[in-house]
Amino acid sequence: xxxxxxxxxxxxxxxxxxxxxxxxxxxxxxxxxxxxxxxAEIAQRLDSFGYQVQRVGGGVVGVLGNGPGPTVMFRADxxxxxxxxxxxLPYRSAEPGVMHAxxxxxxxxxxxxxxxxxxxxxxxxxxxxxxxxxxxxxxAAGARAMVADGLVRKVPRPDVALAQHVxxxxxxxxxxxxxxxxxxxxxxxxVTVHGSGSHGAMPxxxxxxxxxxxxxxxxxxxxxxxxxxxxxxxxxxVGSLRSGSVANVVPDRAELLVNLRAYDxxxxxxxxxxxxxxxxxxxxxxxAPQPADIETFHRYPLTTNDEQATATVTAAFRDHFGPHRVKxxxxxxxxxxxxxxxxxxxxxxxxxxxxxxxxDQPVYPNHNPRFAPAIQPTLRTGTEAAxxxxxxxxxx
Numbered sequence: 001x002x003x004x005x006x007x008x009x010x011x012x013x014x015x016x017x018x019x020x021x022x023x024x025x026x027x028x029x030x031x032x033x034x035x036x037x038x039x040a041e042i043a044q045r046l047d048s049f050g051y052q053v054q055r056v057g058g059g060v061v062g063v064l065g066n067g068p069g070p071t072v073m074f075r076a077d078x079x080x081x082x083x084x085x086x087x088x089l090p091y092r093s094a095e096p097g098v099m100h101a102x103x104x105x106x107x108x109x110x111x112x113x114x115x116x117x118x119x120x121x122x123x124x125x126x127x128x129x130x131x132x133x134x135x136x137x138x139x140a141a142g143a144r145a146m147v148a149d150g151l152v153r154k155v156p157r158p159d160v161a162l163a164q165h166v167x168x169x170x171x172x173x174x175x176x177x178x179x180x181x182x183x184x185x186x187x188x189x190x191v192t193v194h195g196s197g198s199h200g201a202m203p204x205x206x207x208x209x210x211x212x213x214x215x216x217x218x219x220x221x222x223x224x225x226x227x228x229x230x231x232x233x234x235x236x237x238v239g240s241l242r243s244g245s246v247a248n249v250v251p252d253r254a255e256l257l258v259n260l261r262a263y264d265x266x267x268x269x270x271x272x273x274x275x276x277x278x279x280x281x282x283x284x285x286x287x288a289p290q291p292a293d294i295e296t297f298h299r300y301p302l303t304t305n306d307e308q309a310t311a312t313v314t315a316a317f318r319d320h321f322g323p324h325r326v327k328x329x330x331x332x333x334x335x336x337x338x339x340x341x342x343x344x345x346x347x348x349x350x351x352x353x354x355x356x357x358x359x360d361q362p363v364y365p366n367h368n369p370r371f372a373p374a375i376q377p378t379l380r381t382g383t384e385a386a387x388x389x390x391x392x393x394x395x396x
Contacts, residue, residue, distance in 0.1 A: 002316070002319050002320040002388055002391065003117075003124075003320065003384065003387055003388060003391070004121060004124045006121055006124075007117050007120075007121050007124065007387065010116075010117055010120050010121070011113075011117060011380065011383065011384070014113045014116050014117060014383065015113075015376075015379065015380060015383075018109050018110075018112070018113045018379055018383070019109075019375055019376070019379065021041075021045075021109050021112065022105055022106065022108075022109035022375060022379060023091035023375075024041075024091075025038065025041075025100065025105035025108055025109060026089070026091050026092070026093065026100050026105045027091050027092070027093060027094050028093075028094065028095065029080030029081075029093050029095055029098045029099055029100045029105070030078075030079065030080055030095075030098070031079060031080060031081075031082060031098060031138075032079035032135060032136035032137065032138050032139040032141060032142065033058055033079070033135050033136040033139070033141055033142065033145070034079075035058065035078045035079055035135045035136075038078050038108070039055065039058070039059065039060045039078065039133065039135070042060045042078070042108065042112065042133050043055070043060045043062075045112050045115075045116075046060065046062035046112075046115060046131060047062075049062070049064075049115055049116050049119040049120075050064065050119050051063060051064045051115065051119070051131065052064070052065075054154060056146050056149050056150070056151050056154055056155075057135070057142070057145035057146035057147070057148060057149035057151065058135040058136065058142060058145050058146070058149075059078070059132065059133055059134045059135050059142060059145075059146045060132075060133040061130060061131070061132050061133070061151070061154070061155055062115065062130070062131040062132075063128065063129075063130050063131075063155055063156065064115075064118065064119055064128065064129045064130075064131070065128045066122050066125060066126055066127060066128065066129070066394075067126045067127070068126065068127070069125075069126035069127025069128070069394060070127045070128075070159045070160070070393045070394060071127055071128040071129075071130065071156045071157065071158045071159050072127065072128070072129055072130065072158060072159065072160055072161075072162065072390045072393050072394055073130040073132055073155075073158035073160070073161040073162065073341075073342070073347070074111060074114065074115075074129070074130070074131055074132065074161075074162045074163070074386055074389075074390060075111075075132045075133075075134055075161065075162070075163045075338055075341060076104070076107040076108050076110070076111035076131075076132070076133050076134070076163070077104045077107055077108075077133075077134050077135075077137035077142070077338075078104055078108060078133050078134060078135050078137075078142075079104060079135055079136055079137055079138050079139075079142070080093075080095075080098050080099055080100045080101070080102075080104065080105075080138075081098070081099055081100070081101045081102060081138055081367060082097055082098060083097070083098070083099040083101040083367065083368075083369050084096070084097050084099065084369055085099040085101070085369055086369040086370050087369070087370050087371070087372040089372055099369065099371075101366065101367050101368060101369060101371045102138065102366045102367055102371070103165065103166035103167075103356060103366060103371070103373060104137070106166045106356065106373055106378060106379065106382060107164070107165070107166065107382070108133065109379055109382075110164075110379055110382030110383045110385075110386055111131060111133065111386060112131075113379065113382075113383035113386075114131075114383050114386035114387045114390065115129070115131040117383070117387050118387065118390065118394075124391070124395070125390075125391060125394035125395055126394060127393070127394045128156055129390060129394065130155055130156070130158060132146075132155075132341070134146060134338070134341070137336065137337055137338070139298060140298045140299060140300050140335075140337045141337075142337065143337040143338060143339075143340035143341050144337070144340055146341065147340060147341065147344045151341065151344065152344050152345055157345050157346075157347065158342070158345060158347050159347065159393065160306075160309050160312075160347060160348055160349065160350070160393055161338075161341060161342035161345070161347050161348070161349040161350075162313070162349065162350055162351075162386070162389050162390065163336075163338045163349070163350075163351045163352075164351065164352050164353065164354055164382060164385060164386065165336075165351070165352075165353050165354075166353075166354055166355070166356040166373050166378060166382065167332070167353040167354070167355065167356065167366070168355075168356065168357055168363050168364075168365055168366070169330075169353075169355065170327040170329075170353070170354070170355040171355045171357065171358070171359065172355040172356055172357055172358045172373070172374050172377050172378050172381070173325060173355060173377040173381050174321075174325045174326070174327055174354065174355045174381070175317050175321060175325065175326055175327070175352055175353070175354045175355075175381065175385050176326070176327040176328060176329035176352060176353045176354070176355075177305075177310055177313060177314045177317065177326070177328070177329055177350070177352045177353075178305060178310070178328060178329040178330070178331065178352075179305050179306075179307045179310040179311070180304055180305060180307070180331075181263045181302060181303070181304045181305075181331050182303050182304065182305050182329060182331055182332065182351050183300075183302070183303035183331070183332050183334055183335050183336040183351070184233070184235075184261040184262060184263055184300075184302065184303075184331075184332070184333050184334065184335050185261070185262055185263070185264070185265055185268050185300060185301055185302035185335065186259065186260060186261045186262075186268070186298070186299070186300040186335035187259075187260050187268065187272065187296050187297075187298065187299045187300070188257060188258065188259050188260070188296065188297050188298040189257070189258040189259075189260070189272070189275060189294060189295065189296050189297075190255065190256075190257055190258075190293075190294070190295040190296075190297065191216070191255070191256040191257075191258060191275075191279055191292055191293070191294050192253055192254070192255050192256075192292060192293040192294075193209050193212050193213055193216070193253065193254050193255075193256070193279070193282075193283060193288060193292045194207075194209065194252065194253050194283075194288050194289055194290050194291075194292070194293075195207040195208055195209030195210075195212060195250065195251065195252050195253060195254070195286075195288065195289070196250075196252060196289055197249065197250055197251060197252040198249075198250040199248065199249070199250070200247065200248035200249055200250060201248065203250050206250045207286060207287050207288060207289060208250050208286075209243055209251060209252065209253050209254035209288075210243045210244065210250075210251065210254055211286065212254065212282060212283065212286040212288060213241055213243060213254035213255075213256055214241075215282050215285070215286065216256065216278060216279055216282045217238050217241065217256070219278045219282060220236050220238060220258070220275060220278060221236070223236050223271060223274045223275070223278075224236055224271075227270070227274055228267065228270075232262075232264070232267055233261075233262060233263045233264075233267070233333075234260070234261065234262045234267050234268075234271055235259070235260065235261040235262075235333060236258065236259075236260055236271060236275070237258070237259045237260075238256055238257070238258050238259075239257050239258070239259055240255070240256065240257040241254065241255070241256050241257075242254065242255045243255065258275060260272060260275070261333055261335065263302065263331060264302070265301075265302060272296070275294075276294060279292045279294065280292065300335035300336065300337055301337065301339050301340060301343070302339070303335070303336045303338060303339045303351055304339070305349065305350050305351055306348035306349060306350060308348065309348045309349060309350040310350045312350075312392050312393070313350045313352065313389045313392060314326065315392070316388045316389055316391065316392035317352075317385065317388060317389070319388075320384065320388040321384070321385075321388075329352060329353050332353075334366070336351070338351060339351075350389070352385065352389075354378070354381050354382050354385055355378070355381070356373030356374065356378045357373060357374060358374045358377075361374060
């Protein structure tokens with residue numbers, strides 16, 4: 001079942017406050033697990049729509065029951081990034097060094113719009129709708145925090161979980177779906193290698209960790225090229241190498257930050273093992289005084305859409321938007337922690353993308369300081385997509 005004519009009328013009214021709320025969220029970004037003002041605003045809005053609201057693990061959950069029927073969960077993320085905004089927008093971030101550079105402000109505004117439309121049209125659906133707003137997605141902490149705080153005990157088990165992300169493709173006004181892997185599994189590693197300090201004029205009297213770290217960086221480039229099959233996807237990126245502070249001192253340690261990504265957990269574990277093997281071997285080759293310290297963090301699961309749920313959502317989108325506005329989503333090498341929540345319930349899920357940039361806009365990728373989706377038709381598309389997908393299960 002698609003949106004009713006009454007919902008379309010309500011959508012125009014929702015859009016008026018929704019655009020202001022989006023600008024408000026954009027002006028007041030908050031970093032992961034610090035979303036205090038954001039969560040308070042969301043809780044107040046959900047309460048005003050008639051939802052039963054509770055705080056769980058730093059997030060906000062609103063439950064709206066409407067008779068017997070399926071239970072649908074729709075999730076939006078809330079956190080911003082440590083990025084200095086360069087958009088020049090009139091509603092640009094008022095927080096120095098913090099910005100909604102990944103579109104989570106769009107996600108929240110669209111999800112609240114969908115929550116309002118469903119609350120305002122009880123005759124159009126039956127069942128239970130769960131509006132879930134998650135903290136800390138960018139640091140892979142929020143979904144785990146909500147589960148650890150008893151989410152599975154505190155809300156009804158959903159029959160399906162839904163989520164979406166504003167992207168640079170498809171175009172604004174379009175949606176895109178794919179069954180199977182949609183976001184990569186990922187982890188980051190902090191590698192600290194140890195040397196022996198010395199005067200820069202007498203490097204032979206020490207062990208130079210800068211040379212050791214540089215050798216590791218170069219060897220890591222061979223993992224994907226020479227250890228993965230040509231049809232396997234994997235990424236190994238060294239995003240940071242830090243050591244020393246002056247030119248004439250050989251330091252005693254160097255630190256590397258390494259990011260790994262794959263579309264298969266087994267491949268990711270193989271990448272990790274290869275990094276550990278290369279680090280250990282290079283430390284021996286360089287006469288390091290002790291083994292390297294290796295710490296893993298920001299572990300993201302694979303986001304892989306359930307085939308049946310994706311087929312149901314895609315059919316709903318084609319019915320609502322028309323086939324010409326529904327595209328095939330190419331798997332994205334970025335990562336998400338959303339799947340931790342439906343996996344905790346043992347629930348199938350579908351995660352789709354929707355466009356944020358019009359043809360007359362410069363397109364900047366997510367996480368870029370100039371990332372600035374068009375307010376419309378982006379918000380309306382995201383709101384309609386959320387409702388259409390929910391009604392595919394809840395439609396009376």
